[in-house]
Amino acid sequence: MLMKLLDELMGRMRFRVQENQRAIVFQNGKLLSIAGPGEHVLPNWRKSLEVVPYDIITGAVFKSPYEKPLFDKLPDVAAKHLSVFRTGRTEVAVIERDGRPFDVLPPDSKLTVWADAGPWSATHIDISTDLRIDPDLLRRLVLAGKMNIITGATVAEGHAGLLFIDGVYVETLEPGVYGFWKAGRTATVKQIDLKRQSVDVTGQEVLTKDRVTIRINLAAEYRVTDPVLAVSAVKDFSDSLYRALQFAFRKTLGALSLDQILEKKVTIDEEAAGKVKADMAAIGVEVLDIALKDVVLPGEMREILNQVVAAEKQAEANVIRRREETNATRSLLNTAKVMAENPVMLRLKELEALEAIAGRVERLTIHNGTGGLMHDIVKLRDE
Incomplete structure (x- = not known):
């Protein structure tokens, strides 16, 4: 409290800047300097001093209306505390912070960051002839979530990927993962299935x-x-x-x-x-x-055809039936001829008939002529 009263009596301002901070100091509205970490004491007659603090860790990108005045009025101070990255008309830049992708700059862009928030590095890539991204770099950018100016495409197994730049065919891609810069030109990949x-x-x-x-x-x-x-x-x-x-x-x-x-x-x-x-x-x-x-x-045509097919099948069945009847009659005729020419065969047939009949009844009485089979059997018995 005493120190504050003493500072006011002596017309000065005392302020402290943390390690994660930087402060832009103005006097009477004019840029005075950029204050680094530590305690600072500056003349403050008639309260002419103004201090604007910045957190350089969470706000590593310097977005301030004072950027241009700083580089114009205090170029050495600005160069000490700020790093500026720029890209040309046909290039992009991958900005890395402490070895990790931090941002990707499209063509004709600028990024200003606090130098002490780094270390910083930039990789400039010429895209005038090829929009394709190196696979290793693509994986790093995907893991870092820096896909703001990247078009990704995956060509599946068994497919061919046709690459078109601004609607013009460029080449055929094999199965795999690809990335292309979105930088004034449009890259599209059309997948064609090559399987059966x-x-x-x-x-x-x-x-x-x-x-x-x-x-x-x-x-x-x-x-x-x-x-x-x-x-x-x-x-x-x-x-x-x-x-x-x-x-x-x-x-x-x-x-x-x-x-x-x-x-x-x-x-x-x-x-x-x-x-x-x-x-x-x-x-x-x-x-x-x-x-x-x-x-x-059609339904009616199907019914007609079914009737035709049924009639054809019925006719075929009749033909087969007649053919079998004819064959049976012919067989009977042949049998009759054999029996007429061979009396012994006729007698055997009579015995077979008697055997079949005897097996079905309890008593069998046979009346036969003198020329029949039973007459012969009786004669045999008498003898």
Whole structure:
């Protein structure tokens, strides 16, 4: 308290600056100096002194309206306490603080920091010819969360990444993680799946040659062999394949009758597949397999066909029945001829018949003519 009263009597100001602070000192509104850590005593007649403190640890970046006046009026003092980083028109700079990424400056930028908040370093990168970021640097920036001017892209396994700069194709990227500088130009990566894929065309209506409307379901398997051509030749190559399948099968099946389509269901794919494969090969897509999965008939046509099939099967059954009856009659005729020519065979048949009958009844009385089998048996018994 006594010291404060003494300072006021002597017209001076006493203030303390901590290690984590710096202070800009003004006298009568004019820049006087930048005060470092410690206790300071300065003349303060008529309370002309003003002190503005700054925390250089939490506020390492110097953002102040006094920046330009400091460098203009007190260049040596400003150079001692402040570090300035700048970038050119075609470069970016990675600013590091104590060996760790602190900030990334885009082209034509400036960053002013407190020198004692460092140590500071800057890595300048020319982006005039290549926007790609070194993988090691990219990992460091990602871990530090400094992605403000970075576009990231990941190309998955089994895919090709097409790199476009401002809409112009540049190169094809292998699977991996990539980063590109956002610095006046736009980098985009379009992923193209190179694995085997399938496309289904369901419920496609076709009018046959005999004016029957049917619905067909198609399936095709394909893979991209030239991703650059597949992307540049058409807007959407999968949609192009879908439409090619529609048109090819509609044209092919429309020239056939319903009966021909049903008869050639297994082989009809080959007639349409050739043109589809040739058209798609021209845009970098290899069609591996095409299948006509289903042919769906209208309800009334399905009933008619069921009746036709039932009639055909009934006719086939009648033919088989007649053939078997004929075979049975022919067999009986042959048997009768054998028995007529061989009396012993006839007698054996009679014995078999008697054996079958005797096995089913308790008592059997037989009346037979003198020329019959039983007459012979009696004669044998008498003897």
